[in-house]
Amino acid sequence: MTSIMRRAPLVLPLVGVVIILSATTDSFLTSGNIENVLVAAGILAVPGLAMTLCLAMGEFDLSIGSTVSLTGVVCCSxxxxxxxxxLAMALxxxxxxxxxxxxxxxITKLGVTPFIATLATLVIVRGLSLAYSDGHDQIVSSPALKYLVGGRPLGVPMPVVLAIIATISAWWTMNRTRFGRWVCAVGSNREAARVSGLPVDRIRIxxxxxxxVAGGFWGLLISSQLQKGNGQLGMGFELDAITVVVIGGTALLGGRASIVGTVLGAVLxxxxxxxxxxxNTPPAYQRISVGLLLIAALAIRGVHRVGSDTAPAAAQPATAQEVAR
Structure with missing residues (x-):
């Protein structure tokens, strides 16, 4: 049980939330509503898994929300x-x-810090999105685009299928491939990884x-839901993508990744x-709840930092020599 909780620390909080919401609402545990939760979690998990690699590397990308907007506008246009x-989705x-x-x-060639670089990209890409759409909705009616969210292969909602595929791929990458070990090595100690002969800049790029790409896919999923692209879509999405990773147990300073934790974070x-x-809570409180979750996760991480640093974790390299192999 201890091992399970160490690898998936959100199991108990998720169970607690389900119990509370089941007691306070009559429709939370209905099959239709559970499906709605899983579909929304599947949409969020896909970019969250990509952000997991970024945080495991000790960095993050603030521009993903603007990427959602621009890619949605480009596809619909x-x-x-x-x-x-x-072809539009590929574009x-x-x-x-x-x-x-x-x-x-x-970040790698000009030496700009990830925070500043991706913050600048956030602003630039958002401006491009607004300019490209001229501030108007790009409304479409495309069965192929709609299938990304509305499809049900074998009766399973398409976002859930995509999230399962992404989860398996991310887990395999982080736990069974040299690239995954390299990512964590860069997050643990970039200079040591460089001295060990790892292509650090290429890994980061x-x-x-x-x-x-995950941000682009997120944009396609949102456009599929709404059947439109808009320059205002995706605002604040970067907070969601980072929050699901942090509360899921991935080390904010790099070196470790929890793929299962990220998925559970999206569900939570x-x-x-x-x-x-x-x-019937006002939408603004939903944003507040996400921010509070992030603060709580960081606070708990700070209190238990010593224990977390010494606990075994998935995708954590043992030695520089092992990583270089």
């Missing part, structure tokens, strides 16, 4: 212009990759590209949001 939906993902590549190059946040909706 391309569909309106008569492009096939598949949107390419835009996300370019944003991530730009972040990685600015690759992770930012992955985050950019969406369960709380769903419960607040059922209780």
């Amino acid at each position: 391309a569909i309106i212009a008569g492009q096939p939906a598949i 949107a993902l390419a835009v996300g990759a370019v944003i991530g590549l730009a972040n990685g190059l600015v 690759a992770v930012y590209v992955l985050v950019g 946040i969406e369960a709380i949001r769903n419960g607040l909706n059922l209780l």
Whole structure:
């Protein structure tokens, strides 16, 4: 039991939230509502898993919310212009990759800190999104785009399927591949990783590209839900993506990653949001709840930092020689 709680610390909080919301609302535990929670959590988990790699590397990307907006606008505009939906979605993902590549190059080649670099990208990309859309909704009616959220392969909602695929891929990457060990090595001690012969700059760039692509995919999912793109979409999404990773147990300073924790973090946040909706709580309080969760997670991490640093964790390299292999 202790091992399970160490690897998935959100199990008990999630159970507690479910019990409380089940006692205070009549519809929380209905099958339809549970599906709504899982769909929303699936949408959030996909970018959260990419952000997990970034935080495990000891860095973060504040521009992911703006990436959601621009990629959604690009996709919907391309569909309106008569492009096939598949091509439009591929174009949107390419835009996300370019944003991530730009972040990685600015950070590694120009030496700009991740906070400043991605904050600048947040502003620039948001401006591009507003300029590209001219401040108007890009409304579409595309069955192919709609399938990203509305599809049900084998009866399972498509966002849940995508989240399962992303979770398995992320877990395998962090626990069974050399790249995953390298990411954690960079997060543990960048200079030691460089001395060990790891291609540190290429690793960092690759992770930012992955985050950019995940942000683009997030934009496609949101546009699929709304059937539109808008320059204002995605505001504050960077907080959501970082929060699910931090509360899930990934070390904020790098070196460790909890893939399962990130997924549980997404479920927890969406369960709380769903419960607040059922209780007719104003939307502003949903943002407050996310911020409070982040503060609580950081506070608990600070209190238990010594114990957390000595506890075994997934994807933590043992030695520089092992990582270099």
